[in-house]
Amino acid sequence: MRTAASDLELVRPDSLEEALCALAADPALRPIAGATDLFVEANAGALRGRRFLDLWPLRELARIEANGDMLSIGALATFARIARAELVRARLPLLAEAARQIGGLQIQNRATLGGNIANASPAADSLPVLMVAEAAVVLQSARGERRLPIASFISGYRQTALADGEIIAAIEIPLLPEGAQRFRKVGARAAQAISKVVMAALVGPVPRVAVGSVAPVPLRLRRTEAVLAAGGSLAEARQALQEEISPIDDLRSTAAYRLRVAQNLLESFFAGG
Amino acid sequence: MYSVGHSEERKDGVAKVRGTARYVDDMTFPGMLHARTIRSTIACGEVLAVRHALEEQGFTVVTARDIPGENVIALIADDQPCLADGVVRHAEEPLLIVAHPQRAALWQARVDVEYHARAPLLDAERSSTIFKEVQIDKGDPGRGFAAADVVVEGEYRTSWQEQLYIEPNGVIAVPENGGVTIHGSLQCPYYVHAALCRVLGLAGGKVRVVQAVTGGGFGGKEEYPSMIAAHAALAALKSGRPVKLVYDRMEDMAATTKRHPAVVRHRTGVTWDGRITAMDIDVLMDAGAYTTLSPVVISRGALHATGPYRCDHVHVRGRAVMTNTPPNGAFRGFGAPQTEFAAEAHMDRIAERLAIDPLTLRERNAWRPGDTTATGQTLGADCSALDVLCEAALRTDFQGKWRRNRGSGRGIGLSLFFHGAGFTGAGEERLASRAALELTAFGARIHVSSTELGQGAHTVLPQIVAETLRVPYEYIEIAPVDTAGVPDSGPTVASRTSMIVGGILQRCAEEMRDRLGSLSPEEYLELHGPLVITKEYERPPGSVWDEEHYRGDAYGTYTFGCNVVELEVDPVTYEARPRRLTAVLDFGKALNPALAKGQIEGGSVQGLGYALLEEVVHKEGRMANNQLANYAIPTTLDVPPLDVVILETPYRHGPFGAKGLVEAPIDGPAPAVINALRNAGYDLRSLPATPEKIMEARCGST
Numbered sequence: 001m002r003t004a005a006s007d008l009e010l011v012r013p014d015s016l017e018e019a020l021c022a023l024a025a026d027p028a029l030r031p032i033a034g035a036t037d038l039f040v041e042a043n044a045g046a047l048r049g050r051r052f053l054d055l056w057p058l059r060e061l062a063r064i065e066a067n068g069d070m071l072s073i074g075a076l077a078t079f080a081r082i083a084r085a086e087l088v089r090a091r092l093p094l095l096a097e098a099a100r101q102i103g104g105l106q107i108q109n110r111a112t113l114g115g116n117i118a119n120a121s122p123a124a125d126s127l128p129v130l131m132v133a134e135a136a137v138v139l140q141s142a143r144g145e146r147r148l149p150i151a152s153f154i155s156g157y158r159q160t161a162l163a164d165g166e167i168i169a170a171i172e173i174p175l176l177p178e179g180a181q182r183f184r185k186v187g188a189r190a191a192q193a194i195s196k197v198v199m200a201a202l203v204g205p206v207p208r209v210a211v212g213s214v215a216p217v218p219l220r221l222r223r224t225e226a227v228l229a230a231g232g233s234l235a236e237a238r239q240a241l242q243e244e245i246s247p248i249d250d251l252r253s254t255a256a257y258r259l260r261v262a263q264n265l266l267e268s269f270f271a272g273g
Numbered sequence: 274m275y276s277v278g279h280s281e282e283r284k285d286g287v288a289k290v291r292g293t294a295r296y297v298d299d300m301t302f303p304g305m306l307h308a309r310t311i312r313s314t315i316a317c318g319e320v321l322a323v324r325h326a327l328e329e330q331g332f333t334v335v336t337a338r339d340i341p342g343e344n345v346i347a348l349i350a351d352d353q354p355c356l357a358d359g360v361v362r363h364a365e366e367p368l369l370i371v372a373h374p375q376r377a378a379l380w381q382a383r384v385d386v387e388y389h390a391r392a393p394l395l396d397a398e399r400s401s402t403i404f405k406e407v408q409i410d411k412g413d414p415g416r417g418f419a420a421a422d423v424v425v426e427g428e429y430r431t432s433w434q435e436q437l438y439i440e441p442n443g444v445i446a447v448p449e450n451g452g453v454t455i456h457g458s459l460q461c462p463y464y465v466h467a468a469l470c471r472v473l474g475l476a477g478g479k480v481r482v483v484q485a486v487t488g489g490g491f492g493g494k495e496e497y498p499s500m501i502a503a504h505a506a507l508a509a510l511k512s513g514r515p516v517k518l519v520y521d522r523m524e525d526m527a528a529t530t531k532r533h534p535a536v537v538r539h540r541t542g543v544t545w546d547g548r549i550t551a552m553d554i555d556v557l558m559d560a561g562a563y564t565t566l567s568p569v570v571i572s573r574g575a576l577h578a579t580g581p582y583r584c585d586h587v588h589v590r591g592r593a594v595m596t597n598t599p600p601n602g603a604f605r606g607f608g609a610p611q612t613e614f615a616a617e618a619h620m621d622r623i624a625e626r627l628a629i630d631p632l633t634l635r636e637r638n639a640w641r642p643g644d645t646t647a648t649g650q651t652l653g654a655d656c657s658a659l660d661v662l663c664e665a666a667l668r669t670d671f672q673g674k675w676r677r678n679r680g681s682g683r684g685i686g687l688s689l690f691f692h693g694a695g696f697t698g699a700g701e702e703r704l705a706s707r708a709a710l711e712l713t714a715f716g717a718r719i720h721v722s723s724t725e726l727g728q729g730a731h732t733v734l735p736q737i738v739a740e741t742l743r744v745p746y747e748y749i750e751i752a753p754v755d756t757a758g759v760p761d762s763g764p765t766v767a768s769r770t771s772m773i774v775g776g777i778l779q780r781c782a783e784e785m786r787d788r789l790g791s792l793s794p795e796e797y798l799e800l801h802g803p804l805v806i807t808k809e810y811e812r813p814p815g816s817v818w819d820e821e822h823y824r825g826d827a828y829g830t831y832t833f834g835c836n837v838v839e840l841e842v843d844p845v846t847y848e849a850r851p852r853r854l855t856a857v858l859d860f861g862k863a864l865n866p867a868l869a870k871g872q873i874e875g876g877s878v879q880g881l882g883y884a885l886l887e888e889v890v891h892k893e894g895r896m897a898n899n900q901l902a903n904y905a906i907p908t909t910l911d912v913p914p915l916d917v918v919i920l921e922t923p924y925r926h927g928p929f930g931a932k933g934l935v936e937a938p939i940d941g942p943a944p945a946v947i948n949a950l951r952n953a954g955y956d957l958r959s960l961p962a963t964p965e966k967i968m969e970a971r972c973g974s975t
Contacts, residue, residue: 002521004377040902044523045380186846186964189886190910194902251890251898257847257965264845 002045009051016058016140019167024142027164029053033076034110036103037119061114061169064088069175072138075114075168079126080105082113092173094181094200098129101185104192114168117150120158120217125185127154127218128200130171131210132181138170139163147172157216179204182269186261188252196253199265205229209266214245214258221245228270237270238263276739276746277929280867283732284751285486285725294486297443297458302515305445306333308508309379310518311369312528313361313386316393316597316894320359320368325384327371332382333512335370340507342474346500347467350404350564353600355472355503361388363562363599364895365528367500372508372516393597393894397559398536402595404560405568407575409589409647409823417551417586421542425623429539429615430959431943433889434532434882436604437906440488442497442529443519446505452479453506459498460490461764462722466756468499469506484754490726491879492603495766496565497529526899530602531889533558533570533593537578537615542586547629547637549584552647556591556612561600567593570601572697574608576827577940579647580616581658581691582638587647598894603766605876606939609692610883617688617944618958621951630675631948632666635689650826655932657859657922658833662689664918665835665857674839675952682844684953688836688944693828694860694933695769698818701829705809706763708774710738710781712804714795716748717785719778720805721762723770724754728935729868730770736864737775737928741782760807768933771864772829773810775928781806813926830924832860832932836877836941838949839913847964847971849885849950851913858937859920862930866919869934873917876938882906883939884946888961 011029013019023029030049032038033056041047055061055076062076064085071091073082079099082088089096102125103111116126117137130150137153139146139162148161150171155161162168180203187193195213202208207228212218224240232240247258288294313320327334337344337358346353357366371382394400418424444457452475459465462482469480482502487494505518520528535558542551556574560567575591624634639658645651665687666672674685695701709720717738725731735749742749752759762774784806789797797804818825837855842848856877863869886905890898898904923930943960950957955970 002380004381006377043521044900184845186848188905189908191908193905251903254965257968260968261846261964268845 001043003042003047007050010054011052012054012057016060019053019055019058020140020142020165022053023167024165026051031055031167033112033115034078036107036111037115055167071173073113073171073173075170076112079108079111079113083108092133092176092181094132094183095126095129097183098125098185098200101125113171117153117171118160118162118168120154120160122157122215122217123195123198123213124218125195125198125212128198128210128212129183131218131220132200132202132208133173133176136172137168138172139166140169141165151220154217176202177204177206179206184265194252197258197261197265199262201269203269207270211245211262214247214262219245224266234267234270237266241266275743276736277864278866280865281732281736281746283729284735285731296440296488297445297456297485298519300445300456300485302445302447305515305517306372306374306508306512307376307379308370308372308505308516308518309382310367310504311371311384313357313364313366313368315361315388315390316364316395318361318388318390320357320361320386321389322387323369323384327382327384331373333372333508335507335511339511340472342472345471346503347471348496348499348565349568353563353565355500363597365599367504370504370508372512395596395598395894397534397557397594397596400594400596404564404593404595405571407572407591407823409575409587411647411649412586414551414553414586414588418542420550422545423543423626425541425543425626427539427619427622428958429537429618431535431611431614432960433534433601434604434887435526435889435904436491436493438489438491438493441520441522441525442494442501444498444502444505445515445517446502446509447515448509448513449481450479453509454481454483455502455506456483456485457498457502458485458487458494460494460724460726460766462724462754462756463761464496464764465499465502469503472503473506473510482756484724487724487726491605492607492766493530495603495764497602522901523899526904527896528599530565530600532604533560533567533601533608533611535574535611537612539615539619541619541623543623543627545627547627547634549582549638551586552579552584554578554589556589558593558608558611559596559598559601560593561596561598563600565600565602567601569697570608573693574612576648576693576697577609577691578612578616580613580620581640581689581833583640583644589647598891605879606936607767610940610943613690613940614943614960617690618947621948630672631687632672635662639689646827648827649824653830655830655861655922655924657920658689658691660920660922661833661835661857661859664920665837665855668916668918669837669855671837678952682953683841684949684951685837685839686945686947686949686952688941688948690834690937690940691831692768692933692937692940693831695773695829696767698820698827701773701810702812704763706774706777707760707807707809708762708777708781709760709805709807710778710785712785712794712798713750714798716744716794717742717782718750718752720752720759721774722754722756722759723762723774724765726765728872729865730765732868733771733864734775734778737779738782740929741779742786768832768936771931772927772933775931776926777808777810779928780808829926830932832858832934832937834858834937834941836945838942838945840946840949840953842950842953842955842967847968849946849962849967851881851946853913853916854881854942855916856938856941857918857920858934859922860934860937861924861927861932862921863919864929864931869919870917872935873938874915876935877915877942878907878912880939880942881912881946883960884943885961886911888963
């Protein structure tokens with residue numbers, strides 16, 4: 001590991017209140033949970049920050065529960081638990097599917113939904129799912145609580161709207177409209193790969209589509225949805241998608257591949273739909 | 274049989290499974306320092322100034338000026354410095370070694386290097402610096418082409434591949450007895466020994482090299498440990514303390530050797546009935562910035578470039594050229610995977626042109642016993658190219674599936690391959706390997722420098738001795754690999770250990786058995802005292818090699834194999850998904866069938882990675898994806914069911930008929946995949962066949 005662990009400081013709060021107070025007193029404290037993204041930075045010697053707030057012991061932030069029509073997933077729920085949770089599998093099977101494909105089993109045992117959101121990678125596999133589900137991010141600070149739609153919470157390339165002193169407490173997911181839920185991740189290999197393209201969709205009377213790894217942020221494809229909702233052809237939908245995304249060439253793939261595969265995924269989801 | 278042919282338990286197995294095996298990074302010595310290598314960030318240029326305040330911060334700093342001997346890593350051409358002295362020829366070139374008592378301090382060390390950067394040469398096809406050129410000539414290609422009905426041309430390209438042993442490179446250097454002792458993760462202790470004597474200016478007796486438990490090599494620990502051991506030794510001698518130098522994965526991937534990229538061009542004359550009349554083959558390999566082992570890699574590549582096919586008129590030209598990239602080096606297969614990929618992909622193009630199926634074309638041309646290779650070597654009774662081909666085709670219903678699949682998105686592809694066992698040409702004679710066998714109260718102890726890398730050498734060698742002495746396998750021990758205690762049995766490379774070193778040990782054991790007569794080991798020791806039998810390699814009778822003209826017996830013999838890959842192309846993502854891989858290998862005798870099967874499975878999977886996934890991305894001469902997250906090797910979910918078949922056509926000069934095994938399995942999967950893609954409707958001629966390239970191949974054809 002290229003980061004000296006002895007220089008680092010870890011604050012371990014006993015309660016959510018204590019955590020929020022610590023954060024209010026020192027906004028430079030970096031909240032961490034499963035630390036799976038953190039270790040990638042630390043291993044490369046590119047760790048941001050020296051002082052960390054360990055949220056992992058705050059089990060009240062790990063609940064998965066239903067409040068009427070609202071599915072609430074605590075920020076500390078791991079992908080392993082999300083993949084197995086009956087509530088998630090019944091209400092939002094595409095999130096359970098995404099959770100099963102994020103990293104390997106060891107990662108899934110530590111990585112949390114809140115962490116995946118906070119890291120705000122354009123390739124984050126949970127984000128297109130949450131966008132299709134029109135999820136809200138519940139934010140808490142010593143000042144109180146607020147909610148933001150997931151699409152506005154992710155404010156730019158690896159940027160979020162998290163304010164000083166705030167943590168992600170939970171994700172709230174309203175009941176989805178009628179339709180088939182579809183998810184597909186395309187990586188360099190069959191498992192444990194970073195997405196080249198990842199797409200989530202609701203195939204029904206009110207189509208919804210979101211896609212990752214094809215722009216600086218994961219995107220909800222509103223114009224493509226409008227074409228589909230208006231009964232447009234798949235060719236027209238492919239064209240609309242092309243106009244909405246801005247893929248690039250990088251270490252993992254090419255812009256041309258990402259565009260065509262995103263179009264093919266769209267077509268495979270909505271063909272005959 | 275006492276032991277040979279049985280799947281004996283690995284001698285190193287229990288410690289590895291229980292986690293008690295001690296790798297370099299598990300070892301510590303009193304007062305030990307930790308070291309790190311400061312490397313160039315440019316690919317080509319001069320170092321104008323190096324500024325740091327590390328000594329004041331408690332670091333030991335080693336530069337080229339601290340080298341007591343010659344600033345060279347001795348190998349073939351002696352052109353690679355141990356530490357760059359003013360001139361940088363590739364990115365990641367070692368400049369300084371810094372060492373500190375606290376490991377965590379290493380990455381805090383700040384060194385400013387001022388360069389005068391020059392434009393690097395990164396394209397091998399534009400290089401005019403040739404490290405080694407080889408030519409193979411047989412018959413008269415002009416006549417051969419004149420006799421052809423058709424001439425088929427093709428160009429095939431391969432890229433780098435990373436060995437990706439589980440344990441990265443690492444050593445500990447301990448100052449001892451006025452010299453230095455190295456404990457290292459390595460394949461070839463005597464290579465390290467020779468290199469250290471040169472760079473440290475020490476006599477042989479002052480340098481000792483001990484192999485630590487080694488977590489895989491695949492060729493990647495053949496030459497590089499000489500470099501890293503020299504660095505640790507210099508820091509140890511300067512500080513007077515033991516020094517540990519262990520790379521992390523990122524450094525290991527960025528700085529150490531890879532498989533050579535290659536461009537192979539074929540021009541082949543054939544008759545309409547599918548007989549090859551002439552071959553003209555040009556092989557270009559990118560060696561990187563220094564010679565290292567490239568002369569031998571290009572030689573093996575050229576010698577395997579024809580594929581295992583009859584042809585009276587052949588011209589092969591091979592060149593390994595310089596570029597400003599980290600030197601490429603040994604990797605399982607050693608030049609053959611590149612040229613056999615080209616040969617086998619080209620065979621399918623020839624079949625296509627002649628409108629015959631790939632199996633029939635190969636059946637007509639595959640070597641039979643008594644045929645001659647491009648160097649004029651007459652193949653012995655163990656030449657089983659046709660047997661492995663027929664077995665693989667029959668098991669898979671190759672012809673039927675190949676006809677039904679065409680253009681369906683499903684594909685089946687075949688490759689027939691061969692691999693020369695042991696060192697090339699007169700290499701084994703020059704090595705003059707020695708092995709020793711010591712009588713113990715129960716059985717015998719083996720003394721060799723052959724290393725256990727996970728491949729099973731320290732299990733199979735005792736099996737050969739047990740069988741010869743007619744005692745149980747458990748009665749045979751193997752001494753630690755330590756240059757202070759074992760003879761030089763040559764490097765553990767080139768699929769040579771079982772066949773060559775095993776053969777020497779078999780002769781040692783035969784003599785021991787004769788000396789014992791009717792006595793038990795205990796009785797013998799009591800009556801006659803200690804017994805150690807040492808023997809040296811002996812060339813098989815009648816074998817000749819002309820190095821100047823590349824004529825004669827290029828290898829003792831050849832192992833043969835045939836792969837059939839069945840795959841599907843995902844129409845949405847263009848991913849090629851292997852559905853089944855059949856591997857038929859004939860390597861004379863499976864001394865330990867379970868280990869042999871493991872080697873075939875492992876080599877096949879590594880070959881599938883080479884074929885489909887593994888891609889080194891370079892930016893300005895530096896590896897940009899030097900992380901496991903971005904350099905994808907196959908996971909279990911990427912591996913289809915493997916059907917492994919072992920045939921045993923004995924080689925009369927190998928122990929119990931055995932030939933080399935562990936490299937051959939990686940020669941075949943890549944061409945079989947490319948040929949299966951062709952059958953599925955996708956025309957690719959370069960590796961790896963990523964979905965991006967498959968998409969291009971499809972969109973080009975529609």
